[in-house]
Amino acid sequence: MYSEENSAAHPLCVALLFGGLSSEHEVSRVSAGTFADNMDPEKYELIKIGITKDGRWLYTEASSAQMADGSWEELPGNMPCAISPDRADHGAILFTPAGHVEKLHIDVVIPALHGLWGEDGTVQGLLELAGIPYVGCGVLASAVCMDKAVANALFAANGIPHCAWAAYTRAQLEADPDGIRAALEEKLGWPIFVKPANAGSSVGISKASNAAELADAIKLALENDRKVVFESFVDGQEVECAVIGSEPAFSTRPGEILAGAEFYTYDDKYKNGVSETLIPARLSEEKLDEVKDYAARAYTAVGCEGLARCDFFVERGTGRVLINEINTFPGFTSISMYPKLMEHEGTPLPQLIDRLVALAMERAVAHHG
Template sequence: MNTNSKLRVALFFGGVSSEHDVSCVSASAWLRALGQKPCADKYEVFPVGITKDGRWLACCPTPEAMADGSWEQGDCTPCVLSPDRKDHGIWLLKDGRAELVHIDICAPVMHGKNGEDGTIQGLFELARIPYVGCGVLGSAVCMDKAVANALMDAAGVPHCKWVAASRADLELNGPVVLDGIEAKLGYPIFVKPANAGSSVGISKVADRAALERGVEIALREDDKVVFEEFVDAQEVECAAIGNPDDPSTVSTTRPGEILAGAEFYTYDDKYKNGVSQTVIPAHLSEEKLDEVRAEARKAYLALGCSGLSRCDFFVERSTGRVLCNELNTLPGFTSISMYPKLMEHEGYSYPALVDKLLTLAVHRRKGAY
């Protein structure tokens, strides 16, 4: 057991997804926040880095080393999270011996596959250790754009027209499938891997040749492809926070607006080139801001989210229609990321936000742990 009066937080970062580097930057901001009040008085951090080839390493990096990837050259110890509920912790494996470290809360500051798709959340569930963010089902649902779209259809959450196709469908009946997509959606069309994060593998296409190429790109990331109609719209985002088992804790922020530096909001635009700009609140009427906020809460609950999510919307320029694009269950937490900026606009400093998310993790499904 952890005899320290502070709660020990296992801060997971890195991972095998295409968003490994961004995870390291996001987690470095968490590490800084955990060293500031109110977190410093309540939590003890236990960093666990996951390399690009999937090795789990307990480490003690500075925020700078965590962000730039040099943490792997520091003092690292192989480790594994025990699924045994009695252990309630992480085994350090060194010099032929194993040492158990008690963990009170897991914070998976990891993006994309194996980080926010329900897989690592399942391991936390087996161990019965509280963790930050959505559960197994909510994480998996939001990661799979086809499943999320189907559930939003069922719940009456408005979104763009869409079609999904599997690798098998596209390889066996490609021309017929693409004919149907063209007929339903028209051009331009967005082509997306069903399971990938932060705009990875997404193409905007305007003809059949580009559509076929977009399918090839998407299939590099996943075995299922989602096709969505193009909507000329403002891109706006809400931050959602809270646990659905206590609806009074669930809230959404006023939406912010993305002023993308590229034709659409790409991975590089979000995390690398810094060209995109954010405006909070978005340039919308008060009534439309409230409508987006209400639809964000509806989508958050319909998709089984808990803890936090970033809710991405389109507001169509010609009609004012509010359309849900997607929910991101572990959004970026870098210095230019929208989620912490939106929460800051609501009065949460970065350390206060981290504290809030850790508190929600402990209180989710009270008594379950």
């Protein structure tokens, strides 16, 4: 069993991955800076590996501020690097300016990546091949939660309530646009939320109130993915739970987002800072506990481990609790709900990071011996 005390004598070598190819590249840079600023240097030797928007992996000694503002990419000390899938390496390969190849041993990875090619099981698969422990969900849960259509199907199979929904591929939408529109109108009614199945952070999401808006919304969603999810409008409070661990999973009671725009947009989340959070959410004690219970059930149903943020609607009038989605590597910015919820439960950021690293090490032992 791994214990946090083990790292006192020998600091753990932690690789922090940030950036990435997704539309959430900028958010990832800020999240990674939060990790870097809250990790005890006596416990952890931190290696920073940035992934540019065009997919280059670079070892960097950037500060948190340089990571956040993007200037890290221009630092003279950056070196091309790659995490090796060869288990004998157990780490990264550095390509030095002198033309040499160096190996860097890594004990654990924090993949502070959001969205596609980071939070979707791809990087997790690389780390499984490499045999390197990592923070967060495994390959399957990461992939499932990134695909809203697959996640919705699993929620339904496990009795986790969700709003009415449908999903179609690009080929289906192009082959029978009128038939699909009629089917959506009958099943979901207006307005309809239109989402790319695999994008994150509200990117490419539209609210359509008629056929013309639906056509535009589909076009926008297809710019982000080849599969589109359609969901009925829910007039509800948006609440979120932080979940940590597995077997058993612990969920916080939910916090609430007071959105600045008509619905919670990417700009709201990360740029405008107009969204406010309330912890706990403005719900009855019984309803707070009901959401918390559904969060742990949903997290377990899709096989999450390590951490995830589970997002729900509580429908106005009926009080129905409806899951929206699960984020398997939630944001760790100054306005992010996950670290705020954990802090409210008595786990401030430095201890939370210790716990997440410990869970990563424990899972590696449990899975691989």
